[in-house]
Amino acid sequence: xxxxxxxxxxxxxxxxxxxxxxxxxxxxxxxxxxxxxxxxxxxxxxxxxxxxxxxxxxxxxxxxxxxxxxxxxxxxxxxxxxxxxxxxxxxxxxx
Numbered sequence: 384x385x386x387x388x389x390x391x392x393x394x395x396x397x398x399x400x401x402x403x404x405x406x407x408x409x410x411x412x413x414x415x416x417x418x419x420x421x422x423x424x425x426x427x428x429x430x431x432x433x434x435x436x437x438x439x440x441x442x443x444x445x446x447x448x449x450x451x452x453x454x455x456x457x458x459x460x461x462x463x464x465x466x467x468x469x470x471x472x473x474x475x476x477x478x
Contacts, residue, residue, distance in 0.1 A: 384415020421447075437475050444468040 386392035388404040396411075398404045404411075421440055428437035448465025452458050 384412050387411040434475050438472060441468045441472045441475065
């Protein structure tokens with residue numbers, strides 16, 4: 384979110400150019416904020432030991448992974464994002 388337009392951010396995310404990074408920085412900030420809120424929710428569920436909160440945020444991550452894989456036509460996103468969340472949901476439910 385904060386390093387998107389820096390040389391390191393451009394390299395890390397495989398962006399085509401500094402100009403492209405500048406054009407898409409608002410989009411990247413939105414995604415970064417979204418991911419930050421998901422991380423905060425999951426941390427909150429761990430601290431509060433509340434399985435309902437954990438399940439809610441893990442379902443959000445799963446939906447984001449499914450949508451990301453579908454909308455970008457990159458099934459790899461499903462495996463990277465949704466599968467770990469599904470595994471975590473199962474662990475929460477059966478623990």
